[in-house]
Amino acid sequence: MLTIKDMNVFYGHIHALQGVSIQVNQSEIVSIIGSNGAGKSTLLNSIAGIVKRASGEITFENNPLPTRSYDIVKLGISLVPERRRIFPNLTVNENLKMGAYLRNNQKEVEIDLEEMYRLFPILKKRTKQFGGTLSGGEQQMLTIARGLMSRPKFLMLDEPSLGLAPNLTEEVFLKIEEINQTGITILLVEQNAFKALEIANRAYVLENGKIAFSGIGAKMLDNPKIKDAYLGV
Amino acid sequence: MFLQTLVTGLGIGSIYALMAMGYCLVFSILNFSNFAHGAMIMIGAYVGYLFCSIIGIPFFLSIIITAVITGILSVINERLAYRSLRERNAPSLYLIITAMGISIMLENLVYSTIGSNFYAYPRVFSKNYLEIFSSTIGLIDIYSFFVSIICIILLHLFLNNSKIGMAIRAGVADPIATSLMGANFNVLIRNVFFLSGIFAGISGVFMGLRYMVYPQMGWITNKAYIAAVIGGLGSLPGAIIGGFILGIIETIVSVYISSVVRDVFSFSMLILILLLKPLGLFGIKYEEKM
Numbered sequence: 001m002l003t004i005k006d007m008n009v010f011y012g013h014i015h016a017l018q019g020v021s022i023q024v025n026q027s028e029i030v031s032i033i034g035s036n037g038a039g040k041s042t043l044l045n046s047i048a049g050i051v052k053r054a055s056g057e058i059t060f061e062n063n064p065l066p067t068r069s070y071d072i073v074k075l076g077i078s079l080v081p082e083r084r085r086i087f088p089n090l091t092v093n094e095n096l097k098m099g100a101y102l103r104n105n106q107k108e109v110e111i112d113l114e115e116m117y118r119l120f121p122i123l124k125k126r127t128k129q130f131g132g133t134l135s136g137g138e139q140q141m142l143t144i145a146r147g148l149m150s151r152p153k154f155l156m157l158d159e160p161s162l163g164l165a166p167n168l169t170e171e172v173f174l175k176i177e178e179i180n181q182t183g184i185t186i187l188l189v190e191q192n193a194f195k196a197l198e199i200a201n202r203a204y205v206l207e208n209g210k211i212a213f214s215g216i217g218a219k220m221l222d223n224p225k226i227k228d229a230y231l232g233v
Numbered sequence: 234m235f236l237q238t239l240v241t242g243l244g245i246g247s248i249y250a251l252m253a254m255g256y257c258l259v260f261s262i263l264n265f266s267n268f269a270h271g272a273m274i275m276i277g278a279y280v281g282y283l284f285c286s287i288i289g290i291p292f293f294l295s296i297i298i299t300a301v302i303t304g305i306l307s308v309i310n311e312r313l314a315y316r317s318l319r320e321r322n323a324p325s326l327y328l329i330i331t332a333m334g335i336s337i338m339l340e341n342l343v344y345s346t347i348g349s350n351f352y353a354y355p356r357v358f359s360k361n362y363l364e365i366f367s368s369t370i371g372l373i374d375i376y377s378f379f380v381s382i383i384c385i386i387l388l389h390l391f392l393n394n395s396k397i398g399m400a401i402r403a404g405v406a407d408p409i410a411t412s413l414m415g416a417n418f419n420v421l422i423r424n425v426f427f428l429s430g431i432f433a434g435i436s437g438v439f440m441g442l443r444y445m446v447y448p449q450m451g452w453i454t455n456k457a458y459i460a461a462v463i464g465g466l467g468s469l470p471g472a473i474i475g476g477f478i479l480g481i482i483e484t485i486v487s488v489y490i491s492s493v494v495r496d497v498f499s500f501s502m503l504i505l506i507l508l509l510k511p512l513g514l515f516g517i518k519y520e521e522k523m
Contacts, residue, residue, distance in 0.1 A: 050409055073415030085410040087403045098403050101396070102415040150415060 007056025088132025099149025244374025246480020252457030277437020307430025465516025
């Protein structure tokens with residue numbers, strides 16, 4: 001579905017991504033793990049078009065990926081950004097409607113709003129509340145729901161468990177699996193390597209801007225190198 | 234006497250509020266003070282004069298035409314002068330300096346083409362004053378007050394009920410997340426500049442009507458900038474309330490103390506408010522929650 005070939009990204013003089021190639025197939029969950037500053041977020045941000053890539057080819061459904069973020073969203077790619085980035089001055093309902101910004105069929109949007117409230121019942125009680133007043137966990141649910149409001153085929157999640165209590169982390173991962181079961185392909189970036197590998201079909205390990213390993217998610221859990229470096233066992 | 238002072242204060246204040254809203258809209262989304270706004274107000278005064286006095290179109294129709302013209306000019310200003318800076322992620326300071334440059338350029342453009350003459354608007358109202366409770370109330374104060382209130386209400390409806398308005402509010406809080414939703418940030422900016430240009434045109438016509446039309450009149454709008462800072466740059470309700478507070482205080486000082494110290498009062502108030510509340514009366518800083 002999505003193929004990246006030999007992508008390079010620079011921040012000034014820092015070579016953030018160095019010849020990264022990955023592939024994500026239809027209906028998979030693919031996880032990218034790695035330590036802080038390895039370039040995980042940069043990878044997602046450059047797919048979403050908010051970070052410019054210096055070189056490399058990205059194809060989505062066999063077509064080259066456009067570079068403007070709004071053209072990318074139109075194709076059915078959605079990024080749930082790191083640290084939530086909900087709109088604090090908009091209500092929960094408006095936050096969700098922003099997710100459906102490019103859709104013009106109001107009726108369908110209303111149906112999907114109801115669907116989001118069913119999927120995330122926590123939000124239902126908060127529809128008129130400003131996004132900034134929600135707790136961290138509620139905000140995370142809201143960003144995921146907002147990311148789904150564009151009806152993506154391909155959903156990218158950047159550190160969805162960041163700053164969440166363990167029981168909420170558990171809930172977020174359950175939701176991710178539930179979303180995947182509806183046929184949406186998922187590319188997940190996580191610091192919580194154990195959880196990320198557990199739910200992934202396949203995974204990549206990013207180290208200092210380069211892909212260090214890749215493989216089947218469950219098998220990587222047993223890989224001694226990964227155990228040592230990322231799982232802390 | 235007091236009623237009269239208050240109405241004049243509200244009249245002037247409403248124009249300050251209108252001008253401050255233009256500063257505020259741009260500041261809230263791009264985080265820089267668009268000092269070219271003052272020059273746009275000056276151009277609005279000239280364009281209004283052209284339609285109202287030379288061509289002879291009815292006053293309120295002239296206001297509308299002027300507003301559309303300055304709206305378009307403001308969009309062109311953004312497209313030519315600011316966009317390339319924005320796309321290179323230039324610091325706000327560069328945008329501010331560019332805006333000052335635009336303002337000086339426009340002022341001198343008017344000098345060299347139209348000249349430095351002062352022009353006065355013709356009598357646009359059949360009667361200039363109303364007698365209420367033995368006070369003389371200026372009609373221009375009443376008109377400017379109501380026109381401003383209508384503009385404020387329309388802006389409020391636009392921002393709260395339209396899709397683009399919602400995206401503009403989202404863009405104020407987080408431009409990158411707004412782009413991730415598929416909004417074209419340049420389109421949002423274009424809308425913001427069009428609105429700010431509309432307010433510049435309307436307030437320019439009223440400024441010209443109240444005082445005179447001349448090339449440096451844009452500098453008066455520094456007062457509107459004070460109003461926006463008092464209210465908290467980037468806060469629309471702040472800009473509106475700041476405008477009214479400034480207008481009323483200025484008029485009271487001119488009437489009861491002396492018009493010579495009027496500006497001393499305005500600027501002292503600015504300094505005092507910034508000392509006590511550095512973000513202004515209604516300034517907000519969004520903090521992220523972890």
